[in-house]
Amino acid sequence: MADATRRGFLAAAGTGTAIAVVATAGRAAAAPRSNEEALEALEGAVLVAFIDDPGSGVVSVMVGEDEVEIHDPALVRRLVKAAGGKA
Amino acid sequence: MSSHREAPEISKDPVADNTDVYAFVSPDKPDTVTLIANFIPFQNPQGGPNFYEFGDDVHYEIKISNSGDAGDPDVAYRFSFSTVIRNAGTFLYNTGPITSISDETWNRPQFYTVSRYERGKGWKTLAKHLPCPPVNVGPRSTPNYSTLAAQAVHRIAGGRTVFAGQRAEGFHVDLGSIFDLGTLRPFEMAHLIPSATAVGVNGTQGLNVHSIALQVPKTDVTARNVRPTDVGAAASVIGVWASASRQKVRVIKRGGRGSVSSGPFQQVSRLGNPLFNEVITPMAEKDEWNAEAPSDDSQYARYVARPELAGLLPVLYPGVFPNLAAYTKDRADLVAILMTGIPTGVVPGFQNYTGSNQADMLRLNLAVPPTASPNPIGLIAGDAAGFPNGRRPIDDVVAIELRAVAGATIPLVDPSFTPDGASSGLTDGTTNTNPPFLDSFPYLGTPAGGYQTTPGTPGGAT
Numbered sequence: 001m002a003d004a005t006r007r008g009f010l011a012a013a014g015t016g017t018a019i020a021v022v023a024t025a026g027r028a029a030a031a032p033r034s035n036e037e038a039l040e041a042l043e044g045a046v047l048v049a050f051i052d053d054p055g056s057g058v059v060s061v062m063v064g065e066d067e068v069e070i071h072d073p074a075l076v077r078r079l080v081k082a083a084g085g086k087a
Numbered sequence: 088m089s090s091h092r093e094a095p096e097i098s099k100d101p102v103a104d105n106t107d108v109y110a111f112v113s114p115d116k117p118d119t120v121t122l123i124a125n126f127i128p129f130q131n132p133q134g135g136p137n138f139y140e141f142g143d144d145v146h147y148e149i150k151i152s153n154s155g156d157a158g159d160p161d162v163a164y165r166f167s168f169s170t171v172i173r174n175a176g177t178f179l180y181n182t183g184p185i186t187s188i189s190d191e192t193w194n195r196p197q198f199y200t201v202s203r204y205e206r207g208k209g210w211k212t213l214a215k216h217l218p219c220p221p222v223n224v225g226p227r228s229t230p231n232y233s234t235l236a237a238q239a240v241h242r243i244a245g246g247r248t249v250f251a252g253q254r255a256e257g258f259h260v261d262l263g264s265i266f267d268l269g270t271l272r273p274f275e276m277a278h279l280i281p282s283a284t285a286v287g288v289n290g291t292q293g294l295n296v297h298s299i300a301l302q303v304p305k306t307d308v309t310a311r312n313v314r315p316t317d318v319g320a321a322a323s324v325i326g327v328w329a330s331a332s333r334q335k336v337r338v339i340k341r342g343g344r345g346s347v348s349s350g351p352f353q354q355v356s357r358l359g360n361p362l363f364n365e366v367i368t369p370m371a372e373k374d375e376w377n378a379e380a381p382s383d384d385s386q387y388a389r390y391v392a393r394p395e396l397a398g399l400l401p402v403l404y405p406g407v408f409p410n411l412a413a414y415t416k417d418r419a420d421l422v423a424i425l426m427t428g429i430p431t432g433v434v435p436g437f438q439n440y441t442g443s444n445q446a447d448m449l450r451l452n453l454a455v456p457p458t459a460s461p462n463p464i465g466l467i468a469g470d471a472a473g474f475p476n477g478r479r480p481i482d483d484v485v486a487i488e489l490r491a492v493a494g495a496t497i498p499l500v501d502p503s504f505t506p507d508g509a510s511s512g513l514t515d516g517t518t519n520t521n522p523p524f525l526d527s528f529p530y531l532g533t534p535a536g537g538y539q540t541t542p543g544t545p546g547g548a549t
Contacts, residue, residue, distance in 0.1 A: 021112030038205060045349075046338070046347045046349055047349070047350045048336045048350065050335075060350075062334075062335055062336045062349035062351075063349060063350075064332065064349065064351065065348050065350070065351055066350070066351060067335065067351050084319065
């Protein structure tokens with residue numbers, strides 16, 4: 001996945017959806033970064049999308065040392081369908 | 088084991104497996120405290136050509152709670168590693184003798200960054216690109232190993248000293264016996280399945296570990312940086328534990344192009360008191376325990392209050408522990424020792440209480456001075472500088488915890504109880520048979536060399 005595509009993925013996912021950057025490295029970590037800061041750090045990074053429970057409509061995107069949670073049931077349905085599941 | 092391979096998942100990830108934690112007032116520098124965490128258990132010194140090293144993808148941390156909010160870190164030190172291959176055209180670990188840790192003949196040097204966290208201030212890098220020593224390969228590859236390894240003791244900012252690298256295993260235990268239905272060779276004539284009494288066999292003999300070690304001014308770890316002088320003061324007590332964390336996701340790329348890790352770091356191993364997760368937590372909860380913060384340990388208090396091992400001893404040794412077998416109360420002694428610290432008034436002139444929140448931490452009262460002639464049985468033998476007041480390398484934690492679980496410490500909180508006669512002398516019969524501890528930092532002994540170490544003797548293959 002090209003970097004531009006990765007950016008587009010998150011940017012598109014962020015439109016009209018709820019995004020939360022999960023705190024990193026446990027309790028002894030620096031303050032959680034904002035979504036904008038997380039996006040800034042994307043350049044050259046690898047993204048991994050993780051759906052633990054398709055019914056929740058939440059995609060967790062791992063990027064660098066952050067986890068961005070995106071609540072987007074439509075996106076989850078598309079990804080499930082693309083993976084061969086029933087959307 | 089203290090915490091070697093103590094849980095199903097971490098036993099498959101030795102690079103992140105935290106095996107022992109030590110915390111003690113430095114005997115040769117009593118204004119400082121030494122904190123050591125060991126990882127990578129059961130290292131056969133001959134394990135080349137890819138010898139043991141820290142994981143570049145692991146965060147190794149030693150954490151300190153000092154504010155009475157037990158189990159939440161107020162101070163933490165993180166070691167993160169990077170490894171280099173100098174000569175990509177050889178399979179060799181070293182291409183000639185390594186006489187200095189900067190020698191180009193060491194083909195796979197490892198370096199690390201040390202960072203310090205302080206609550207309210209966040210993380211700050213203390214030092215970068217500090218070299219580890221190579222492992223002890225043998226007299227041709229790593230001659231004068233103790234001198235070579237000493238080059239990897241680094242003095243850094245703030246009066247701190249650090250070391251990260253291979254050390255001799257300092258924990259001793261009769262593994263083969265204990266895990267054969269709780270046998271203690273010195274007492275096996277009294278076992279449910281008896282045999283002749285024998286001397287203990289140190290199951291870690293000849294093996295090495297990897298240590299991260301810090302020696303810092305006491306004021307670097309105390310609340311408000313106070314200098315601890317009063318044994319009775321709450322501010323003199325710190326709680327210590329270590330952990331290892333990995334990023335949430337690792338993707339192995341196609342075609343041998345390596346792997347990539349992504350996402351926040353998640354704790355996969357932790358350790359405070361020796362043997363807590365090993366023999367107290369039920370197997371089905373051990374992996375979860377490793378991922379938890381000590382501040383959430385109250386959920387495990389019921390296993391401390393009713394330890395499985397205390398129930399097994401009277402069964403495995405019929406007639407030896409009648410008083411223990413008849414004791415039906417919760418084990419408030421063990422809960423205090425392992426989860427809250429010992430409050431004032433229990434042991435004359437001593438306390439290491441960290442408040443009512445139950446958390447598995449090594450609790451060290453920094454105002455207790457080092458003992459000139461340490462007693463390996465520590466506090467219960469009258470040596471207040473030893474376990475469970477912190478933990479020194481010399482402390483025989485297997486014997487101490489066996490005696491405590493068998494009831495020797497119940498009278499501290501319940502004077503009506505009379506311990507069984509056997510409880511005061513329980514031992515697995517082992518001593519440290521590995522290279523001796525050092526008199527100065529990093530204290531753990533020089534690791535056994537690959538060339539010089541003779542493999543063990545196979546047995547029971549019939």
